[in-house]
Amino acid sequence: MDSAKNVTRLERNPDQTRTRILEAAFMEIYRNGFQGMRLDVVLAATDLTKGALYHHFHNKRALGYAVVDEVIIPTVKSLWLQPLKNAADPLATLITVIEQMPDNKPFPEMIQYGCPLNNLAQEMSPLDEGFRQRLDYAFCVWHDGTQDALERAKLKGSIRAEVNCDEAATFIMAALEGCIGLAKNAQSVERLHVCNRGLIQFINSLKP
Amino acid sequence: MDSAKNVTRLERNPDQTRTRILEAAFMEIYRNGFQGMRLDVVLAATDLTKGALYHHFHNKRALGYAVVDEVIIPTVKSLWLQPLKNAADPLATLITVIEQMPDNKPFPEMIQYGCPLNNLAQEMSPLDEGFRQRLDYAFCVWHDGTQDALERAKLKGSIRAEVNCDEAATFIMAALEGCIGLAKNAQSVERLHVCNRGLIQFINSLKP
């Protein structure tokens, strides 16, 4: 009613509340892993309480699943697939995306905490089939986008005709995750660049 | 005194007791991560009790450190460095080691649970500096052994003179960890083979 109340008080906005919980949960999972995530910490970060959390999510695991579905997978799409989609020069764009990965805005903590997708996959896929399937889907999406770019590069003559784009895309994903993992353990941007150089060398070896 | 008692009772053997705890702890960490490891479970697997554990290790973290120092690092050495050491054909041996990795005896669970070294590194290196340094040392040992093999291959003319063996070794480690990680998430041996094929393709691209 009175304007002062409207300012200090948050309006009812369940969708936004849910999103805030999701984003805080994502950060906690990113930093501490799913098992290491504490719901109290997530709630403290959002200034919400148990009531809000359990109104929007059935339990901790459901929250984790939602983070994969609604945060991680969309991020993979916007960060990886979007630039490759409709790129004039798919191969050059692929290399650019790899090189600029550590400087990406959404993840300045990439060196410190690694890749959110791979972190969660390594931690949870052996322990929980629900996580595994969702993360496997994320990798599939990523793979298919990469393979697509390689196929288009092949059509343009940028890479050799006999290259198996399916297998190449799989290896590129794997190698990139490995590079990020090594750099994270060494806590060294330089290590990531060294590692990525090897990956780019591989990609270049696909050229005619 | 009476023989029956001597049979049922374990003789005192503190070294063996310590080793049993270490090995059980390793398996628990391998399967559930360090944060997921429960000391009760470790003790149940060894038929020991809290008294034994806290007699040999100061706390849970010290136990984790000891697992890295006394189980993981020696395993890296015996599994990776030993075959490369004094190999007549370093490059061929390297490829063989990579190909036979999933069939190794110590880790039939490689596909299910991944690489113990990398698992722990991804989980703990951002959270605990003690873990990070020990795991970084493990990667260094691994790297140096690999680089050494590449240098010897270069001397024999198996790979090109302009190849940077330091960087190549780094990338080979990273890519291999990435391959294992992807295969683990897909729970597919086939995926590991596909992925390794890409890595071997990279190694072959180093040849003259």
Place this chain on the structure above:
DNA sequence: TATTCTACATACCAACCAGTCTGTGCGCAA
């Protein structure tokens, strides 16, 4: 306006779990 439902807040609980404390049998030294 009365009622119902949504979207939370808050107090509470039971289970879990790392770590502690005390006890004890055995080997060994003196």
Place this chain on the structure above:
DNA sequence: TTGCGCACAGACTGGTTGGTATGTAGAATA
């Protein structure tokens, strides 16, 4: 033989944590 310390056993605890039960202000509905 006695004393002492090592190598454990086993009971206990205090803090943590996921989850629940209850309450309630405001919006929607009738």
